[in-house]
Amino acid sequence: MSLIELQDLTFCFPGRPRPALCDLTLQIDAGEFVVVTGPSGCGKSTLALAIGGYLFQQYDGESEGNLYVAGLDVRNSPVYDVAEMVGLVQQNPEAQFCTLTVQDEVAFGLENRCLPPDEIRQRIAWVLDAVSARHLQDRALATLSGGEKQKVAIAAALAAEPRVLILDEPTSNLDPTATEEVLRVIAHIRENGVFGPQGDPGREVLTVIVVEHKLDFLRPLRPRQIRMADGCIVGDGPLPGQPPDHILPLPKAHRAGAARESRVRVEGLVAGYNGQPVLDDVNLEINASELVAVMGDNGSGKTTFLQTLLGLLRPSAGRIEVLGRDIRTTPVSQIAQDVGFVFQNPDHQLFAESVWDEAVFAPRNFECLDGEVRTHAEVLLAESGLGERHAEHPYRLSYGEKRRLNLVSILTYRPRLILLDEVLIGQDPANAAWLMGLLREQVAEGAAVVMVNHNPEITLRYADRLVFFAAGQIRVDAPPKAAFQQLAMLGYNAYVCTPADQRKLEVWPV
Amino acid sequence: MRPRITYRAGSSLLHRLHPLVKGGWLIWGTLFVFIVPGPLPVLSLLGLLSVLGGHARLPLGKLRGARLFILTALALATLQILFSRDGPVLLQVGSLTITQPGIEAGVYVAGRFIAVILMSFLFVLTTDPNALAYALMQTGLPYRYGFALITALRLVPLFEQEGQTVYQAQLARGVRYDTRSPRRFVTLGRQFFMPMLVSALSKVDSLAVSMEGRCFGKHPARTYLRQVRFTLLDRSALIALLISTALIILRILLL
Numbered sequence: 207m208s209l210i211e212l213q214d215l216t217f218c219f220p221g222r223p224r225p226a227l228c229d230l231t232l233q234i235d236a237g238e239f240v241v242v243t244g245p246s247g248c249g250k251s252t253l254a255l256a257i258g259g260y261l262f263q264q265y266d267g268e269s270e271g272n273l274y275v276a277g278l279d280v281r282n283s284p285v286y287d288v289a290e291m292v293g294l295v296q297q298n299p300e301a302q303f304c305t306l307t308v309q310d311e312v313a314f315g316l317e318n319r320c321l322p323p324d325e326i327r328q329r330i331a332w333v334l335d336a337v338s339a340r341h342l343q344d345r346a347l348a349t350l351s352g353g354e355k356q357k358v359a360i361a362a363a364l365a366a367e368p369r370v371l372i373l374d375e376p377t378s379n380l381d382p383t384a385t386e387e388v389l390r391v392i393a394h395i396r397e398n399g400v401f402g403p404q405g406d407p408g409r410e411v412l413t414v415i416v417v418e419h420k421l422d423f424l425r426p427l428r429p430r431q432i433r434m435a436d437g438c439i440v441g442d443g444p445l446p447g448q449p450p451d452h453i454l455p456l457p458k459a460h461r462a463g464a465a466r467e468s469r470v471r472v473e474g475l476v477a478g479y480n481g482q483p484v485l486d487d488v489n490l491e492i493n494a495s496e497l498v499a500v501m502g503d504n505g506s507g508k509t510t511f512l513q514t515l516l517g518l519l520r521p522s523a524g525r526i527e528v529l530g531r532d533i534r535t536t537p538v539s540q541i542a543q544d545v546g547f548v549f550q551n552p553d554h555q556l557f558a559e560s561v562w563d564e565a566v567f568a569p570r571n572f573e574c575l576d577g578e579v580r581t582h583a584e585v586l587l588a589e590s591g592l593g594e595r596h597a598e599h600p601y602r603l604s605y606g607e608k609r610r611l612n613l614v615s616i617l618t619y620r621p622r623l624i625l626l627d628e629v630l631i632g633q634d635p636a637n638a639a640w641l642m643g644l645l646r647e648q649v650a651e652g653a654a655v656v657m658v659n660h661n662p663e664i665t666l667r668y669a670d671r672l673v674f675f676a677a678g679q680i681r682v683d684a685p686p687k688a689a690f691q692q693l694a695m696l697g698y699n700a701y702v703c704t705p706a707d708q709r710k711l712e713v714w715p716v
Numbered sequence: 717m718r719p720r721i722t723y724r725a726g727s728s729l730l731h732r733l734h735p736l737v738k739g740g741w742l743i744w745g746t747l748f749v750f751i752v753p754g755p756l757p758v759l760s761l762l763g764l765l766s767v768l769g770g771h772a773r774l775p776l777g778k779l780r781g782a783r784l785f786i787l788t789a790l791a792l793a794t795l796q797i798l799f800s801r802d803g804p805v806l807l808q809v810g811s812l813t814i815t816q817p818g819i820e821a822g823v824y825v826a827g828r829f830i831a832v833i834l835m836s837f838l839f840v841l842t843t844d845p846n847a848l849a850y851a852l853m854q855t856g857l858p859y860r861y862g863f864a865l866i867t868a869l870r871l872v873p874l875f876e877q878e879g880q881t882v883y884q885a886q887l888a889r890g891v892r893y894d895t896r897s898p899r900r901f902v903t904l905g906r907q908f909f910m911p912m913l914v915s916a917l918s919k920v921d922s923l924a925v926s927m928e929g930r931c932f933g934k935h936p937a938r939t940y941l942r943q944v945r946f947t948l949l950d951r952s953a954l955i956a957l958l959i960s961t962a963l964i965i966l967r968i969l970l971l
Binding site for chain 2: 310
């Protein structure tokens with residue numbers, strides 16, 4: 207019998223028309239390295255929750271079929287028992303921490319298993335070494351970067367010496383530098399094995415299952431790829447060593463004419479929180495019909511920069527002019543009518559009780575909801591695949607659909623400046639393609655778009671300029687290709703779209 | 717912005733004291749200021765607290781809310797001074813009469829108020845909440861309750877941050893908070909709390925998965941790597957606390 211065995215497993219959440227997992231049959235042997243891929247909402251995370259035992263004990267729903275891990279009937283076993291064999295690391299490390307410090311966090315599961323303190327100490331040292339995080343041992347979790355937090359979450363799961371480690375989109379909230387760090391840890395675990403604190407080489411090799419969109423770093427490890435769609439397994443085989451020829455299945459991008467009307471002018475901007483400056487002497491001009499990609503490590507000042515452009519955060523020095531108005535003397539309510547701002551988390555910006563009301567929420571507040579705006583909203587909803595779902599509650603939409611609704615709800619009032627904070631997080635290529643296509647249309651109509659994102663290919667293909675922040679200052683400001691060269695020289699290789707990828711992208715019509 | 721009233725790491729005497737012994741002294745001090753009859757013991761306690769605060773290098777006067785507490789204390793003192801008319805008169809201007817008992821009562825009431833606030837500040841500023849939770853669990857508090865405290869400590873700043881984001885997202889979509897209509901106010905509340913509730917539930921889901929996946933609750937007891945140690949200093953402070961409590965009880969019985 208395989209280590210993990212699914213036999214005709216089906217799971218349906220209450221009130222959903224389609225099963226989240228549909229008749230899955232699958233075997234995973236001990237020591238295998240598996241990557242699960244597929245579009246947003248296809249059931250990848252549900253599969254991860256099923257193998258960990260959570261789906262059957264913590265979620266309402268109907269299930270059929272069987273799931274065994276090392277012979278244990280997962281459907282009918284308490285999570286504790288499954289947890290002795292399966293460790294799960296979720297998408298957002300912040301949401302899964304149970305304590306306040308690194309040491310306490312790694313010790314947490316071991317203390318719950320009533321291990322003696324000396325053994326716990328030994329395991330902490332071993333597991334933090336395994337994820338290259340020994341230096342973080344005495345730090346408070348709140349002071350760690352995103353990548354460091356995810357490493358600690360992996361260490362906490364590994365400390366219990368599970369036979370299976372599941373990582374559910376461990377890099378989706380991380381910047382490219384941190385993503386590289388975490389994927390390197392996964393590669394290290396696979397290449398060197400994890401043999402416990404005693405270093406017993408006779409131990410079974412850890413079975414690793416990774417749900418992940420970013421596959422390039424994992425290709426050299428030759429994982430098995432399980433492709434999912436609509437809750438079903440649609441492909442199972444080795445992950446190709448080379449990416450497909452067309453990396454991004456994106457539609458034709460529209461490039462705009464050379465309108466030079468200024469939308470944003472920033473001079474000597476200094477801004478921050480609690481007296482601590484985050485932005486320091488930022489100077490920038492953004493014109494109409496420009497799509498500016500803003501990149502940089504987490505904490506480099508990207509979000510703070512967007513907030514200052516709408517006046518949500520007042521600068522402590524410098525001058526910001528948005529659409530010809532001085533941001534220091536203009537109320538947010540006045541600027542907002544011409545500026546659309548989409549925040550990072552889709553759930554933080556859904557306020558109405560139906561998809562339609564959400565789409566026209568802002569125009570209603572701005573008192574500009576006329577026939578033309580209604581028609582525009584209907585067209586946008588139809589284009590985004592939400593045309594038939596006007597009456598549904600926004601929280602019933604999938605993640606990708608919520609993201610599309612977020613964008614629709616700011617485009618209905620035709621803002622002249624569009625600010626987007628990491629809207630591509632958690633988006634599969636098809637959703638990303640739709641979002642970017644729509645944004646290029648806005649740019650073609652004269653809007654300026656400032657988009658914080660972490661994807662070099664998207665930047666290269668769609669942005670007119672790349673502005674790179676480091677430690678609160680603009681380090682690079684140039685068209686994408688030139689910017690990548692400068693970033694490579696500065697050592698920010700994780701942000702660079704390689705010349706090979708650039709050549710593949712050039713095949714696509716621009 | 718003024719610093720928040722939250723734990724500040726340090727190595728002073730107060731920082732090193734066991735959280736539960738410190739908590740015991742906080743309760744003792746609160747009872748003390750309400751039992752002693754005159755302002756002198758209260759002023760003495762205030763002097764001692766100031767010395768301890770200075771030793772711990774705490775910016776007590778600069779904390780958020782400190783000014784409000786000082787103004788409240790002054791208001792309490794003023795009311796006592798203005799409305800106590802018995803006893804020897806120190807000053808009379810028109811209908812304004814200031815008496816010696818009035819001044820004493822003003823100092824006494826304001827001193828009590830400041831002392832209680834100051835003791836609470838010192839406790840919060842010098843006690844690592846994590847250490848407090850572990851100390852409570854190691855003293856017998858069921859660990860489920862102890863971790864409820866730790867979870868709250870972890871999630872409150874996150875919710876605060878998310879509340880700020882939701883508010884900003886609403887401003888960006890033209891929501892106006894300057895309304896006086898009760899109906900509109902209810903709608904605003906619903907529009908604000910719905911995203912917060914959804915976010916809280918999703919966090920609770922993730923946390924439940926994370927905790928159960930690490931065998932939380934599997935056994936009735938658990939071991940602890942972090943030991944909140946009971947040092948010689950703690951023993952001495954505890955003995956002093958017991959003697960002081962006995963003296964207070966004795967005084968109550970004798971009066």
